[in-house]
Amino acid sequence: MVSFLTHFTAEIRKLKGTRVIWLAAIAPFFVVITAWLAAFLNGDRMYVRGVNPWIDFTGHVLIGWTLFVFPIYVSLLSALFHSIEHRADMWKMVYSLPIPRAVVYFVKFLLFTAIVFFSHILLWGMAESGGWLLGIARPSLDFQFYSLHRVLLEGCSGCFLAGLGVVAIQFFLGFRYSSFLIPAGMGLLITMTGAISRSWPVSQASPYLWAVSFFNSSIDVHNWQYIFILLGIVTYCLVGLAGKYSAPDRI
Amino acid sequence: MTPIIQISQLSHCFGKQQVLHDLSLEIPSGSLFGFLGPNGSGKTTTIRLLLGLLKSQNNAIRIFGQDIRSCRESILRRTGALIESPALYLHLSAHDNLEIIRSARQSDKRQLAEVLEIVGLSGQARQKTGEYSLGMRQRLGIAMAMIGNPELLILDEPTNGLDPAGIRQIRELLLALCQHHGKTVFVSSHLLDEIEKTVSHLAILHDGRLLFQGSLAQLHEQQPLQLAIETDNNLHAAEILRNANFRIPEITQDRLFVAVAEKHQIDRINRLLLEEGLCVYELNRKQRTLEEVFFSMTADPSRINL
Numbered sequence: 001m002v003s004f005l006t007h008f009t010a011e012i013r014k015l016k017g018t019r020v021i022w023l024a025a026i027a028p029f030f031v032v033i034t035a036w037l038a039a040f041l042n043g044d045r046m047y048v049r050g051v052n053p054w055i056d057f058t059g060h061v062l063i064g065w066t067l068f069v070f071p072i073y074v075s076l077l078s079a080l081f082h083s084i085e086h087r088a089d090m091w092k093m094v095y096s097l098p099i100p101r102a103v104v105y106f107v108k109f110l111l112f113t114a115i116v117f118f119s120h121i122l123l124w125g126m127a128e129s130g131g132w133l134l135g136i137a138r139p140s141l142d143f144q145f146y147s148l149h150r151v152l153l154e155g156c157s158g159c160f161l162a163g164l165g166v167v168a169i170q171f172f173l174g175f176r177y178s179s180f181l182i183p184a185g186m187g188l189l190i191t192m193t194g195a196i197s198r199s200w201p202v203s204q205a206s207p208y209l210w211a212v213s214f215f216n217s218s219i220d221v222h223n224w225q226y227i228f229i230l231l232g233i234v235t236y237c238l239v240g241l242a243g244k245y246s247a248p249d250r251i
Numbered sequence: 252m253t254p255i256i257q258i259s260q261l262s263h264c265f266g267k268q269q270v271l272h273d274l275s276l277e278i279p280s281g282s283l284f285g286f287l288g289p290n291g292s293g294k295t296t297t298i299r300l301l302l303g304l305l306k307s308q309n310n311a312i313r314i315f316g317q318d319i320r321s322c323r324e325s326i327l328r329r330t331g332a333l334i335e336s337p338a339l340y341l342h343l344s345a346h347d348n349l350e351i352i353r354s355a356r357q358s359d360k361r362q363l364a365e366v367l368e369i370v371g372l373s374g375q376a377r378q379k380t381g382e383y384s385l386g387m388r389q390r391l392g393i394a395m396a397m398i399g400n401p402e403l404l405i406l407d408e409p410t411n412g413l414d415p416a417g418i419r420q421i422r423e424l425l426l427a428l429c430q431h432h433g434k435t436v437f438v439s440s441h442l443l444d445e446i447e448k449t450v451s452h453l454a455i456l457h458d459g460r461l462l463f464q465g466s467l468a469q470l471h472e473q474q475p476l477q478l479a480i481e482t483d484n485n486l487h488a489a490e491i492l493r494n495a496n497f498r499i500p501e502i503t504q505d506r507l508f509v510a511v512a513e514k515h516q517i518d519r520i521n522r523l524l525l526e527e528g529l530c531v532y533e534l535n536r537k538q539r540t541l542e543e544v545f546f547s548m549t550a551d552p553s554r555i556n557l
Binding site: 006007009010013014016017018084087088089090091092093095096097098099100 | 299302303325328330332334338339342347350352354356357395
């Protein structure tokens, strides 16, 4: 346990001065600021008076995040995250330290997951703050009279859990291949393919679409497909474990 | 001295290519052990196997009396290593790089300042290592290997990229670590002159096969003795000695060199030359340098009498 915690702290230290944390913050910021600007500039036409404006605003944030930004963000993140070790052939140093190889792998796996989780917390916080700011900046939209706290929180949580499958797959690709292009390029390609073929039922088999499929094109909680959360968690556990045993020793 | 590293009949293949052939080595505890060999001879592969970075195909490696395959972490806790060029997080400072190693080794925080002082990087501890020169990186790599006060240091080309002053500094550091701190230092290097000045024991590897292991004195003892002779007529002296079945490997303007198998032949050579009326100005046993021995061994390994 001591080894696990000390190694986790050391892994966090390695992120200092990298673009990993910046990316984790910029990705949700990009989605929220886009939805916010759309509401601020075009809200009068987008929102029906007398209807809770948070519904559409939350929908824009969550669907925008899950359909495009989230899978692309995870793909780029995996490439950036693993380049810390790949870039200067750090594996020989990492594996010549008295740390079990399983600890090396799982600490990285959990830290990667924690960064994605951090982005979802930011997404939730920024969306809440964005709506609140709209209530001040554009009182005519009526954001200040309504709220959708629970849906936004549950939506962000569901999106994170349903997206865990992609997290594990992209982590494995980044860990396995030292080239930046493979995890980033494959993630981008699969995301684009999924977005284009989203109307085909078979596309729902792609873990890259599970986060958006969870919402079933709606932020009505009764429409949400919780099976994708289950699939995300199961895939995360299976790919995470298989990754440890199928990845070659990085040296 | 008891061996701290024991390698017995270690073989290793990359695919179908065998890179190590039944390598057996014993590194005495407290020694400064030089590991020599041309590029591609299997030095780095051996070092990677020693550190468990490559899986050995049999239980051929024992360090501190333990099998590297089953006791990897316990061995690595007592071993510091620098493999080829130092692996550094270039976006971090020297202090942060050392702190990562220190936390993994769970050693005292005060050690960071100590090792930085030893390698002369105290003033640049907060500078990003990406801005370091090659020599500074090399010195930081050695500092990283020293974190945790390991009993055994395995250093692959530690003087790479260092200027003469830096090389001398590392030489003195290695000697001090070995002589005053009781460390065992296993060092591979291409700088034969440096190895000769530093090591107590050495091994020579060629094409994955061990050509020699032992002390420097033993290596020199194994080499055929050469006698440097200066007379008033070196050409005539060479003719006399050839006629007496002596081998003359080299004749220069001033001297001739004669291969002798035993000491008593020196006396015979002297008598022969004097009896022929030559004036003998010099009879000197020539000690071959490590460089000469190394090149003669690796050029024609079959000539080596192990």
